[in-house]
Amino acid sequence: MSASDCLVPGIPDVLRAALECADDGIVIVDGAHRITHFNAGAERIWKLARTEVLGRDAEVLTLKCLQADPVTDFRDEISLVRRDGSRIRATVALSSATIDGATHHIVFARDVTAEAERRVRIGLLNAVSDQTNRVVIVTDVEQNIRYVNAAFTALFGYTNDQAEGRRATELLAGCHTNRTAIAKLVKRLMHGGRRGEVEVLAYDKNGEEIWVAARIDAFRDKKGRVKHIFALLEDITETRQLRSLQQLIMGALADEVPITEIADRLCRRVEEIAPDVVCSLLHVDSAGLVHPLGGPSLPEDYSRALDGIAIGPDVGSCGTAAYYGEPVLAEDIDTDPRWQPYKAMPLAVGLRACWSTPIKAKDGRVIATFAFYFREPRAPSNWHRRIVEACVNLGAFAIERKEARAEIARLAYHDILTGLPNRAQLRHLITTAIDACPTSSHVALAFLDVDHFKDVNDTLGHAAGDELLIQLAQRLREHIGPEDMLGRLGGDEFVVLLPYRNAEGAERVAAEITEALAAPLRLGSRQLQMSASIGISLYPDHATDIDTLMQQADAAMYMAKQAGRSTHRLFSAEMNGLTEQRLALIAALRRAIAEGALTLSYQPQIRSCDGAIHGVEALARWHDAVLGDVSPAKFIPLAEECGLIEQIGLWSVREACHQMASWRRAGLNIPTVSVNLSPLNFRNVTLAARLADILAEYKLPPDALMLEITEGTFMQDGATALETMHAIRALGVGLSVDDFGTGYSSLSRLAHLPIRELKIDRSFMRDIDKDAGALAIATAVVRVGQGLGMTVVAEGVETEGQRKMLAELGCDVVQGFLYAPALPPVAFERWLIEHCAEQARAMLGRLDLAPAGRDAVKRSA
Numbered sequence: 020m021s022a023s024d025c026l027v028p029g030i031p032d033v034l035r036a037a038l039e040c041a042d043d044g045i046v047i048v049d050g051a052h053r054i055t056h057f058n059a060g061a062e063r064i065w066k067l068a069r070t071e072v073l074g075r076d077a078e079v080l081t082l083k084c085l086q087a088d089p090v091t092d093f094r095d096e097i098s099l100v101r102r103d104g105s106r107i108r109a110t111v112a113l114s115s116a117t118i119d120g121a122t123h124h125i126v127f128a129r130d131v132t133a134e135a136e137r138r139v140r141i142g143l144l145n146a147v148s149d150q151t152n153r154v155v156i157v158t159d160v161e162q163n164i165r166y167v168n169a170a171f172t173a174l175f176g177y178t179n180d181q182a183e184g185r186r187a188t189e190l191l192a193g194c195h196t197n198r199t200a201i202a203k204l205v206k207r208l209m210h211g212g213r214r215g216e217v218e219v220l221a222y223d224k225n226g227e228e229i230w231v232a233a234r235i236d237a238f239r240d241k242k243g244r245v246k247h248i249f250a251l252l253e254d255i256t257e258t259r260q261l262r263s264l265q266q267l268i269m270g271a272l273a274d275e276v277p278i279t280e281i282a283d284r285l286c287r288r289v290e291e292i293a294p295d296v297v298c299s300l301l302h303v304d305s306a307g308l309v310h311p312l313g314g315p316s317l318p319e320d321y322s323r324a325l326d327g328i329a330i331g332p333d334v335g336s337c338g339t340a341a342y343y344g345e346p347v348l349a350e351d352i353d354t355d356p357r358w359q360p361y362k363a364m365p366l367a368v369g370l371r372a373c374w375s376t377p378i379k380a381k382d383g384r385v386i387a388t389f390a391f392y393f394r395e396p397r398a399p400s401n402w403h404r405r406i407v408e409a410c411v412n413l414g415a416f417a418i419e420r421k422e423a424r425a426e427i428a429r430l431a432y433h434d435i436l437t438g439l440p441n442r443a444q445l446r447h448l449i450t451t452a453i454d455a456c457p458t459s460s461h462v463a464l465a466f467l468d469v470d471h472f473k474d475v476n477d478t479l480g481h482a483a484g485d486e487l488l489i490q491l492a493q494r495l496r497e498h499i500g501p502e503d504m505l506g507r508l509g510g511d512e513f514v515v516l517l518p519y520r521n522a523e524g525a526e527r528v529a530a531e532i533t534e535a536l537a538a539p540l541r542l543g544s545r546q547l548q549m550s551a552s553i554g555i556s557l558y559p560d561h562a563t564d565i566d567t568l569m570q571q572a573d574a575a576m577y578m579a580k581q582a583g584r585s586t587h588r589l590f591s592a593e594m595n596g597l598t599e600q601r602l603a604l605i606a607a608l609r610r611a612i613a614e615g616a617l618t619l620s621y622q623p624q625i626r627s628c629d630g631a632i633h634g635v636e637a638l639a640r641w642h643d644a645v646l647g648d649v650s651p652a653k654f655i656p657l658a659e660e661c662g663l664i665e666q667i668g669l670w671s672v673r674e675a676c677h678q679m680a681s682w683r684r685a686g687l688n689i690p691t692v693s694v695n696l697s698p699l700n701f702r703n704v705t706l707a708a709r710l711a712d713i714l715a716e717y718k719l720p721p722d723a724l725m726l727e728i729t730e731g732t733f734m735q736d737g738a739t740a741l742e743t744m745h746a747i748r749a750l751g752v753g754l755s756v757d758d759f760g761t762g763y764s765s766l767s768r769l770a771h772l773p774i775r776e777l778k779i780d781r782s783f784m785r786d787i788d789k790d791a792g793a794l795a796i797a798t799a800v801v802r803v804g805q806g807l808g809m810t811v812v813a814e815g816v817e818t819e820g821q822r823k824m825l826a827e828l829g830c831d832v833v834q835g836f837l838y839a840p841a842l843p844p845v846a847f848e849r850w851l852i853e854h855c856a857e858q859a860r861a862m863l864g865r866l867d868l869a870p871a872g873r874d875a876v877k878r879s880a
Contacts, residue, residue, distance in 0.1 A: 038058050039059055041060050042060055042129070043060050043127050044062075044063065044129070044130075045058045045060060045126070046058075046061050046080065046126040046128070048124040048125075049122075050121055050123070052077050052085070053075065053077070054074065054079070055074075060128075064128050064129075065101055065102065066103060067079070067102060082126065084111065084113045085126070091113075092115065093113040094112045094113070096111075096135070097111055099111075099128075108130075109131060110129045111126065111128050112127040113125070113126050145168070151170060152170055154167070154168065154231070154252035154253075155168040156250040157250075158250070160209070161186070162186055162188060163186055164183055164184065164185050165183065165247065166179075167182045167183070174223065174254055175191060175223045177190065177224055188201065191221045192219075193226070195228075195294040195295055196220050196221060196222070197219050197220070201219060201235075204217055204235050205235065205248065208235065208236070214235060214236035215234075217233050218230065218231070218232050218259075220292075228402035229402070230254070230260045230292060231253060231254055231255060232252070232259070233252050234253075235251075236249050257405075260292045261405065261409045263288065264288060264289070264409050264413055265413060268285065278302075278417065278418065278421045282313025282414075282417075283315050285298075285417075286298035286300060286315055286316070287315055289406055289410060290315075293402065293403060293406055295393065296392065296393060297392040297394075298316065299314040299392065300313040300389055301337050301387060302386065302387050303330060303388065306329075307330045307341075308327050308330075309328050309337060309338065309341065310325075310327070321368065324364060325337075330385075333356065333357045334357070334361070335349070335357055336348070336357070336373040336374065336390060337375040337388040337390050339357050340377045340385075341377055341388050343377075344377050344385050346374065347374070348373075349372060349374070350397060350398055351396040352371055352372060353366060353371070358373075369394050370394065371396050372392070372395065372396050373392050374393075374399045374403070375388045375390040376390070376407050380415060380418075380419050386415065386422070389414055391403055432447075434507040436485055436488060436489060436507075439506050439507045439513075440504065440506035442506075442508050445504075445506040445514055446565055448516055449462070449565050452504075453558055453565070460519050461557050461560065462519070462558040463520040463521070463556070463558075464516060464517070464556045464557075464572045465515040465529055465532075465553050466553065466556075466569070467495075467514070467551045467552070467553045468511055468512050468552050469487070469488075469491065469549065469551050470549075470550045470584040472484065472487070472510075475487055475547070479542065483542050483543070486542055486543075487540060491549065491551075492507065495532065499517075499528065502519070503528070504516040513551075514569075514572075515528065522557055525589070526555065526587060529553045530587065536551055536585075537550070550584055552579035552586065553575075554571075554572045554573060554574065554575025554578065554579055554588055555572060555588070555589045556572040556590040557589075571590040572590065575587075575589060575591075604646070604649070604653075604657060608657060608661075608663060609661075609663065612666060616641065616643070617667070619637045619675060619678065620637075620841035620847075621635040621638070621841060621842055622636045622638060622839060622840065622842070623834065624636060624693070624812060625832065625838055628826075630861070632689060632851065633831075633832045634689060634832075635691075635692050636694075636695075636834065637675040637695075638695075640841070641654055655667075664697040665699045668695070672696070672713060675692045675694050676692070676714065676717045677717060678844055679717070680717035689851075691753065692723065692725065694725070694726055695726075695727045696726050696728060698740065702739050704743060706743050706747065707743060707747045707749075710724070710750060710752055711750055720751070721752045722751055722752075722753065724752045724753070725776065726747065726754055728754060728755070728756060728757060730756060741772075744772065749773075754774050755777070755778055756774055756778060758778065758780040758814075759779060769803075775809060776809055777800060777812070778811075779797055779800050779811065781814040781815025783796050784814065784821055784835070787821055787824060788824055797813070797830075801830050804831075805829060810832060811829075812831065813825050813830050813832070814834050814835060815835050816833040816837045816838075817836045821833075
């Protein structure tokens with residue numbers, strides 16, 4: 020049967036030609052399930068020639084819908100397997116028609132493989148798009164939204180259905196969105212320009228602000244015509260806008276920008292990213308007063324009006340926030356009770372609401388407030404809150420860092436203890452005063468040194484010394500003029516800078532200071548007399564440079580010390596020579612210590628009961644090839660002043676132990692040697708260990724060594740000195756209190772200290788046989804020593820009368836010129852031999868043996 024025989028009868032030629040031209044495959048199947056029509060489109064879809072299928076059973080088409088019984092209408096997209104085994108996606112529609120009583124099934128098939136693949140690709144793209152955290156928007160050329168991804172919904176709150184068909188700018192823009200920038204970029208794209216980026220403020224479904232970076236491009240057809248507009252949005256609220264605030268602050272701090280400029284820059288940047296606010300930053304000082312730091316958009320007269328206002332419970336938003344340490348919101352300044360006394364000025368410039376947040380330091384202090392003013396009654400948005408959260412932390416960091424740097428700068432130029440300008444700042448002040456000094460005027464420089472300040476430190480401790488310096492600084496402030504400047508060089512040295520003062524005026528100020536210092540100071544429960552020695556130099560009479568002026572004032576101050584203290588001296592030319600002598604003496608002393616030029620001399624200590632040797636005191640002596648013999652009264656204070664005394668003390672211990680070992684090897688049995696040490700030695704925790712090493716080196720027992728200390732050593736508050744004393748006593752080395760009775764000893768404390776010996780100061784010996792007061796003190800010291808089980812030694816005994824009186828008092832040991840001065844080792848050895856011989860002769864005399872008895876003794880010997 021030919022193909023034409025199987026054609027459906029009654030199909031007009033015109034219709035048959037139309038079916039042949041159709042792109043879709045059209046197949047007609049008769050009631051016998053035979054294919055009666057198979058157009059060219061069907062040949063393409065099934066890859067079968069019509070001659071191969073016409074008249075054949077429809078199963079050759081592999082369509083399940085035709086194999087059903089009965090055959091019903093069908094419409095779907097299926098996977099079609101062709102004769103060659105290939106597969107395509109096809110949409111198949113099956114319908115039935117009755118013609119002349121006969122039923123025919125008509126199949127319409129369309130190859131949608133490409134479309135299906137495109138749908139798969141689009142599905143994949145949609146899946147990928149929904150997984151990204153960036154917003155994807157596709158619009159038509161009229162900017163009506165055609166597609167949005169899941170990130171769009173997450174960021175802005177609109178679903179795809181709510182967004183589709185809406186104009187993008189109407190949906191996302193608000194009153195502060197830069198529409199012009201977006202329009203300019205879209206216009207450029209429509210005219211064939213390249214893609215671009217813009218940062219804009221957008222608004223979500225709830226009206227909250229969101230800063231986005233929008234990358235906008237166009238999809239074009241093959242002819243280059245824009246078909247769609249594509250936008251990729253990134254939320255930069257946190258990553259860029261808030262971080263820009265951090266970068267701004269950090270960069271400004273690194274560049275050492277003043278804090279007011281930093282605050283101004285911060286406020287300006289905040290107003291850029293939050294265009295609906297007016298920003299303000301106020302500093303809160305230690306007195307609770309506010310001072311504007313930044314507020315570039317506030318009227319200047321309003322900022323000035325805020326300066327110096329005290330914080331309080333009803334002082335606007337900022338004053339109240341600073342007072343309570345909590346954020347304060349006034350949604351309507353006009354009606355808020357906290358604003359009533361202050362509302363006129365902000366309302367006059369259109370500010371209707373204010374939200375202020377306190378900025379706190381790490382220790383919890385409120386150091387500033389950060390405020391947003393609004394031009395309409397309202398509360399802050401979430402975006403505003405995020406900005407403030409960032410700015411409060413950044414503001415605290417910036418202000419605290421500036422405060423810290425200011426404190427460092429202050430400490431660099433001010434004394435920590437007294438708060439006065441220090442040496443560095445004084446030089447600047449002196450330079451400024453000299454530069455400003457008129458030709459016919461003067462600038463006076465007064466150096467002030469506290470008299471006997473070391474005694475206060477040594478006896479009452481450093482805490483008391485510090486308190487004395489603080490009170491002294493306060494008293495000096497009260498007795499200088501408003502243009503005068505006071506500073507502390509260090510230790511107990513102060514400088515008074517006196518601009519426009521000649522010699523007479525400067526001496527008058529010095530005399531007034533001396534008189535003011537005559538009144539005692541109260542240190543705790545004690546009243547303490549105080550005085551100072553003052554030296555004065557004049558610009559330009561004495562010198563024209565700072566260093567020389569300071570040296571001259573220092574030299575004049577030493578002359579005041581030598582004149583008896585508690586006075587002042589004006590520099591004169593001859594003082595230069597004295598200053599040079601002092602510097603030369605210090606250099607010579609250093610050289611003497613380095614070269615071993617110091618020696619020890621030994622003064623005997625004699626027991627009162629029998630005249631036997633009790634021990635010796637080792638005393639440092641210095642003979643210089645150029646200077647000759649230098650008195651200990653001169654070089655010991657000098658050693659204390661220039662930091663050599665501790666070194667001299669340890670050298671004295673070693674040298675004395677070396678001499679004791681030498682004498683013992685020679686058969687001279689001297690019970691003990693006393694060595695003077697400075698309180699500084701006792702602040703060294705290794706002192707006991709070093710003493711043990713020295714004694715072991717020379718094979719001496721610990722009780723062969725006695726250390727003489729001043730009352731200040733055990734009166735100090737420092738636990739280190741007391742710990743060292745106990746360690747020395749545990750070692751077996753004795754401790755003797757030298758010059759007892761001249762300081763501030765506490766007898767109750769003395770009873771609990773590891774002291775073995777008390778020495779009565781030589782000053783009480785001079786008139787002990789004539790002065791009842793001196794005798795009373797000596798008697799008291801002896802009684803204290805006896806009561807505490809201590810040996811009592813009297814220094815400076817020069818007459819037999821003094822010795823007898825001390826013996827009657829019960830004084831254990833005496834020492835002084837009555838027996839011998841301090842002698843070099845060889846001379847001391849001769850003296851000791853003579854003293855022992857004299858002791859032997861005296862003993863023989865006391866025995867009063869008869870001649871016969873003596874002869875008997877000789878014969879028996």
